[in-house]
Amino acid sequence: MSALDEAQPLHPCCRDKTTVSGNSSDFGEVAKQPLQGLKLASHAALERAQRSGRLKCSKCGGSRMFFCYTCCSLVGVSIQEVPLIKLPVKIDIIKHPNETDGKSTAIHAKILAPGDVTIYTYPCIPEFEKDTVVLVFPGPGAVSVQDMLRCLRDRGGSGSHASPAEPKAKRRKSQPVHGATHGAEDPESGTPDEAPSSESRHHPLERVVFIDSTWNQTNKISTDERLQGLLQVELKTRKTCFWRRQKGKPDTYLATIEAIYYFFKDFQQLCLSQEYDGEYDNLLFFYSFLHSVVNKAKMSAGKC
Numbered sequence: 001m002s003a004l005d006e007a008q009p010l011h012p013c014c015r016d017k018t019t020v021s022g023n024s025s026d027f028g029e030v031a032k033q034p035l036q037g038l039k040l041a042s043h044a045a046l047e048r049a050q051r052s053g054r055l056k057c058s059k060c061g062g063s064r065m066f067f068c069y070t071c072c073s074l075v076g077v078s079i080q081e082v083p084l085i086k087l088p089v090k091i092d093i094i095k096h097p098n099e100t101d102g103k104s105t106a107i108h109a110k111i112l113a114p115g116d117v118t119i120y121t122y123p124c125i126p127e128f129e130k131d132t133v134v135l136v137f138p139g140p141g142a143v144s145v146q147d148m149l150r151c152l153r154d155r156g157g158s159g160s161h162a163s164p165a166e167p168k169a170k171r172r173k174s175q176p177v178h179g180a181t182h183g184a185e186d187p188e189s190g191t192p193d194e195a196p197s198s199e200s201r202h203h204p205l206e207r208v209v210f211i212d213s214t215w216n217q218t219n220k221i222s223t224d225e226r227l228q229g230l231l232q233v234e235l236k237t238r239k240t241c242f243w244r245r246q247k248g249k250p251d252t253y254l255a256t257i258e259a260i261y262y263f264f265k266d267f268q269q270l271c272l273s274q275e276y277d278g279e280y281d282n283l284l285f286f287y288s289f290l291h292s293v294v295n296k297a298k299m300s301a302g303k304c
Contacts, residue, residue, distance in 0.1 A: 038288060039278030045081035046289045052076055066286065069101040072110050072119075083282040087116040087264060088272075089208055093256065094221055095121050096213035105242075105257035106212040108286045119212070125226045131156040132206035135230040136259055137222055138252070142234035145266040151231055152204040203271065208263060212256045238262045241291060257287050 049066055055076045057068035064075040074082060091113070093106045101107070110117045120126065134148060143151050209230065211221050221227070235254060242255040254262065261283040268274050 038281040038284060040285055040288060041083040041282055042081075043285075043289050045077045046286075049076040050293070067107065067111055069104065069107045072107060072114075074111070083112060083285055085113040085116075085280065085282055087113050087280075088267070089116075089205055089264075091117045091208050091210065091260065092126060093117065093119045093210045093212050094125055094227075095119055096211075096217045096221060097121055098217060099213050104212055105255045105287060106210070108257045109260050109283065112283060112285060122221050123224075125224060127226070128209070128230060129206065130229045132204050133209060133230055134205065134207075134233045135209045135211075135222075135227055136233050136235065136263055137211055137218070138234040138236075139222075139232050142232040142236075144236060145233055145263065146270040148231065148233050149203050149205060149271050155231065156204055205267075205271075210256055210259055215253055233263070235259060235262050235266070255287070257283060 046066060054063045054065045056062070057064050057071055057073065057075050059071040059073055060068060062068060062070055066077055067074050091109065093109065095104065095106060106119055110119055118126075131152060134152070209227070211218055213221060236252065238254060238258070239251045240254045240258055242258065261280055264280045264283070265276055268279065269276050
């Protein structure tokens with residue numbers, strides 16, 4: 001288990017009592033670095049970019065740090081310094097049009113796994129195969145990740161499916177966000193050892209849908225008729241470490257990148273019955289660094 005799992009019980013500082021001694025200084029140290037157990041690529045490039053300050057995006061001219069959330073491109077960081085992740089299942093993220101780009105963590109997934117992640121701005125939603133796609137969103141009818149594949153097989157009436165055609169986006173004014181700068185736009189890209197094994201392909205799941213929005217704005221998207229009929233999956237035991245906690249919402253309501261990370265970690269362990277060894281920890285590459293920066297700022301200001 002990563003330290004992120006171990007740190008979940010106490011939100012928002014995400015501290016784990018079982019790892020803290022009676023020394024108050026030890027307790028404060030754990031609070032500073034709740035994500036320290038993840039297997040991450042080096043943050044040296046991000047630290048250097050932070051010292052350099054904000055730069056202009058070469059595409060749109062916007063003032064950005066680390067990446068441009070408008071263009072899905074890196075800023076002040078080279079392609080080679082950012083991890084590239086190959087996911088076992090494709091992701092579609094449906095973004096609310098009023099969601100502030102700079103506050104969304106969905107862009108992290110697009111930059112880190114460009115060949116497997118597509119972002120649409122609502123009301124643009126692709127057409128889905130109901131028996132091979134799930135919507136990760138809490139609700140009374142939602143099932144756990146552990147029960148997800150069984151439910152999909154029950155729906156399809158068979159344990160195997162032919163690969164469906166890629167979903168076709170309805171052409172609206174809002175267009176999908178295009179790829180990040182570090183190539184790998186080919187859905188089948190990645191080194192041989194990154195490709196899913198033949199055994200892992202023997203399941204009905206082909207695509208996972210996430211909603212990127214403030215929780216107060218999700219209803220319009222989650223109730224859209226084009227998402228009705230999709231099996232809903234809820235990450236019921238996970239708790240957020242997001243620094244922008246939304247007032248009045250439970251701590252099981254995750255930031256988008258947290259939900260993506262936990263889904264694939266649970267998918268590997270509970271659905272594919274494979275030991276997890278940090279394969280998707282780098283989904284939190286930007287998130288963990290920003291979490292550390294924000295927490296340090298809060299502690300300096302005496303707010304944490």
